[in-house]
Amino acid sequence: MKGNHLISKRSAGLIGLTLAGVLALSACAANETPAASDGDSDSTASASTLSGTISGSGSSAQGSAQEAWQAAFQTANPEVTINYDPAGSGAGRTAFIAGGVAWAGSDSALSDDELAGEFAACAPDSKAIDLPTYISPIAVIFNVEGVDELNLDPTTLASIFNGTITTWNDPAIAALNEGVTLPSATITAVHRSDDSGTTKNFTDYLGKTASDIWTEKAADAFPAAFGGEGAQGTSGVVDAVTNGSNAIGYADASKAGSLGTAKIKVGDEFVGYTAEAAAAVVNDSPLVEGRDANDLAIALDRKTTDPTHYPLVLVSYSIVCQTYADADAAALVKAYIGYITSADGQSAAADAAGSAPLSDDLSAKVAAALETVS
Structure with a gap:
C-alpha cells in the first residue's frame, strides 16, 4: 500500500524506527469500536471486520495498561495486531510527528510549538489532537x-x-x-x-x-x-x-x-x-484554552487545597491525527483508541495498573472528539 510505504520510509529515515508492518492495513470499518468481553469473546471476535497492523509509541506510564488493552483488543479482533513501544513520552511524540507511528502515548499534551508544526502521518493541513486516555x-x-x-x-x-x-x-x-x-x-x-x-x-x-x-x-x-x-x-x-x-x-x-x-x-x-x-x-480542572474544539488537553489544578484531591497527577494522552493521510490507518486508530477510552477499556486499565477511569463527562467528550477523526 502506498501510504504504508511512505510512512515506513519516514520511520526509517527520520527516526530510525523499525516497526514492522506499521500502518499496513486492509480495508476496515470506519466507525467500529469493538471491546473484548470475558463472557462473549468468541462471538465478538467472529463478528469483527477489522484487520491490519498499527503501531504506537510513547508513555512508559501507560505500559501496563497498554499490555492489557492490546490483549483484549486483539482477542476481540483476531486479524488485528497492535504494537506499542513504551519508549517515553518525548520519544513517542517525536516518532508520531515524523510519521513513524500511527499514534503517540504521552504524559503531557502537545506543546504550542509542536502543534504549530507538521505531522507526517496526518493529511495536508490537518493537525493532531490530544485525547485523555489514562489518569494516574x-x-x-x-x-x-x-x-x-x-x-x-x-x-x-x-x-x-x-x-x-x-x-x-x-x-x-x-x-x-x-x-x-x-x-x-x-x-x-x-x-x-x-x-x-x-x-x-x-x-x-x-x-x-x-x-x-x-x-x-x-x-x-x-x-x-x-x-x-x-x-x-x-x-x-x-x-x-x-x-x-x-x-x-x-x-x-x-x-x-x-x-x-x-x-x-x-x-x-x-x-x-x-x-x-x-x-x-482531573474532574475539577478546566481544559487548556485556545485549542481546537476536539483537543482535550487539561489544565490541571495543582494548587488545590481540597484534601480529597491529589494534585501530583498525570493525564496521559493518545495523540492522534484529526484527519489521517491514510484512511485505513484512521479506521484502525479510531477503533483502538475508542476501545481503550471506553468503559470496558478503562476498567481493564484500572485492573492492570490501578489507574483512575475517565469520568462519564470526560469519556463522553473523548467519544465525541473521536467521532470527528477520519
Whole structure:
C-alpha cells in the first residue's frame, strides 16, 4: 500500500524506527469500536471486520495498561495486531510527528510549538489532537534506612530535587515528620534521564506549588542544573530507588511496588495517592484554552487545597491525527483508541495498573472528539 510505504520510509529515515508492518492495513470499518468481553469473546471476535497492523509509541506510564488493552483488543479482533513501544513520552511524540507511528502515548499534551508544526502521518493541513486516555497519580517513591512513612510539603520536595536540601535529617524534613528517626545520610534524588511526560507533570507541580523554590519551567527534560541521579524510563527510576542508598524519586504510581510512598501536603493535610483522589482533581480542572474544539488537553489544578484531591497527577494522552493521510490507518486508530477510552477499556486499565477511569463527562467528550477523526 502506498501510504504504508511512505510512512515506513519516514520511520526509517527520520527516526530510525523499525516497526514492522506499521500502518499496513486492509480495508476496515470506519466507525467500529469493538471491546473484548470475558463472557462473549468468541462471538465478538467472529463478528469483527477489522484487520491490519498499527503501531504506537510513547508513555512508559501507560505500559501496563497498554499490555492489557492490546490483549483484549486483539482477542476481540483476531486479524488485528497492535504494537506499542513504551519508549517515553518525548520519544513517542517525536516518532508520531515524523510519521513513524500511527499514534503517540504521552504524559503531557502537545506543546504550542509542536502543534504549530507538521505531522507526517496526518493529511495536508490537518493537525493532531490530544485525547485523555489514562489518569494516574505520580508517587513520590523513597527507600530510606529506618523510615517507613514520610510526609513532604511542596517547598521541601522542591528543595530536595533542586539540591538545596541534601541530608535526610534536615530540619525542614524533620519538622514535617515528628517522631520519625531520620538518618543523617546524604539524599540520593533520582530523576528521569530521558524526556518524560512524568517529569513534565512533576516539575509542573513543583513550579505551581513552590514557585519560590522551583524556578525552572515545566519540561519533559529534568533541569540539568539541579544535579541528582538520572535513570532511563519509569522502570529505571524505580530500580535506582530500590537499589540505591537513601534514595527518593518519582514514578507512575502503578510502578511503585513495595517502595515507600510519601504523603504530600494538600491544604492543611498530608494526602497519600489514590486513584479516586487523582480522578477528583482531573474532574475539577478546566481544559487548556485556545485549542481546537476536539483537543482535550487539561489544565490541571495543582494548587488545590481540597484534601480529597491529589494534585501530583498525570493525564496521559493518545495523540492522534484529526484527519489521517491514510484512511485505513484512521479506521484502525479510531477503533483502538475508542476501545481503550471506553468503559470496558478503562476498567481493564484500572485492573492492570490501578489507574483512575475517565469520568462519564470526560469519556463522553473523548467519544465525541473521536467521532470527528477520519
